Amino acid sequence: MGLECGTGFCVNGLGGARLSGAVRQSARCRRSGVGVARRRRLGSGRLRMCESGPESSERSVVPQESGLRELPRKILIGISGAGLLETALLTYKKVFGGGIASLCSTAGCLEVLDGPYSTVFGIPLTLFGMGGYAAALALGVYPLLASDKKDTEAREKATRGLLVTLASAMTSFSTYLMIVLVGVIQGWCPWCFFSAALSGSMGFLVLSSFATRWKTAVTTALVTLAGAAGIFVTTPGGILDASTIRDPPPITTVSSAEALGIAGRLEAKHTKMYGAFWCSHCFGQKQMLGKEAMDKIDYVECSERGRDSQSALCKEKKIAGYPAWEIDGKLFFGEQSMEDFDEILRTGEKANDPYADLLKEIDEMEKQAS
Template sequence: MRRRRQETLWIHKWSRPLIAVIATVGLIGTGYLTATRLSNASAVCGSGCGKVLSSDWATVLGQPLTLFGAMSYFAMLVLAIAPLLVNPEKDKELRTKLEGITWPLLFVGATGMMVFSGFLMYVLATDIRAVCPYCIGSAALTVTMFLLTLFGRRWDDRGQLLFSGSIIAMVALVGTLGIYAVPGGPLSPGTQAAVVDEPGVGPPVTTPSGEAEALLAQHLTDIDAKMYGAYWCPHCHDQKQLFGRTAYQDIPYVECAPDGKASQTALCQSVPEITGFPTWEVNGQFLSGSQSLQALAEASGYDGPTNFVNTDG
């Protein structure tokens, strides 16, 4: 009996072009975010993207994470289209060879990118706590590419492929954790120790700081403004959260609690306008309660960028 010729499924025919299109979309998105990060501009997708781009997770080895994302998408694009550029009628052997070489590389790349994106989705939900359409979209793209590499051709042994994929996934996850555990990274021992409550200081500030927050904090210091507060005061903590974990260290903060770290209780007691915490003294004006960054910018005459990544709403 003759063996029936295997029918070519549509997904086998179109998997490479689809991967190329997806990689192109991802390359455009990550390229835009890289340019946004390098130029200190605001991404057009709300404050969520700003929080992500200004967080500690957005930098890898001193470079924007999105730059590595763009490079990964570009590599997937090249691997996907390389065999398609060879005319099978003129050089069928070369095209077949390129397909044999690039398919495993596409699978490795898609698996690694999917695992990395999955980890970042976890970070987005548990640490950054922001909605970033670009990040979510990129994660969806990597999952789609993985499925296309898995079902986009007839693998000789799909079980062995999945076993190899699980090993690749573990290596990618360990590598991801290792990258972020370098000194100064968000998973480094020093960083983790820094977020532990310190006596007389209060809970740690966990939000990211953008360029605008840092410049406003420095401006308030330059004009000799003051924020009177107490380490145990929840509204004072809310105020610090608006500046973020980097910029809040530069605000002109005066600790009024007697048992607070570097307490200046006598100074606080000498200012009758302080009726609660926090109280801001800005250009001779006293502002009671936690203030929005925009309000502090207006009261202090700050004229720098106001694309704050943290809001009180």
């Protein structure tokens, strides 16, 4: 009986009763390292052939990644671009634009984007988000800049692992932030929900395209969640001390003669300053006026976790952001310079007030709601 390898498929000349012989022969063909084999039994005319091709159908097939197709890749680029613009705007407002209140005046926005949860090691979270979206945008665009099909495939293969890791990390971190927002702060933050929706969409798009890399995704998600938990547990004002009464940082500057004069005039107008212990702009305002001047001004703590909290009064006064100054019955938002105070005290108004439109919008919304 001779063994000859060639092309063909499994043929059982004797029917189902001899199928086991074909299976044994198929195994022998595979062991020999030849993808296709055929056996003839001399004189019998009966024929056995192995399945054609380099691999038998009995051998397990490893799924192949096809990469991001054209439409999903364009969607990824769009999501990343939108996220980059959002986080860039929030970062600019936080660092250079006088705070988040002009974009979002809800308590959730202020505490998440301008409070103790808004930074990690002194760096705004929005800046990390901006970097993440910028990286995702670059990884999405990179294969499209290839010179030919071979180069495109090479670039797609090189960026797959990075995309999966990045998308998993951003989705996991956004999920954790949503837990903090809903479970701890219990506030409403449209910008936060929008960013979480973008991160979640990006994660779903990438992970569904590279399903075979689920181990990388799970590992990255677990590491990210553990890291986020560790950071926020130890953050001042974080989860572990969410029920702890907090004091604002002490004022360390000495009041100038000008500041004392302004403070005396503010005191005569029954001025109140509304703020929160975590508000960096409130602290900056206090430092500008100095300790002696601030002793003349009635300070109202609006955070529920702050010392001597008067959060109910802040809600009643419709305080949309911190710091807020109530001077002679009128509200003025944001840090004020000495010139601003002088103008308000003389005229009762402030020219070019960037928060005036915000107050008008709040009044209009309340009128519509009623």
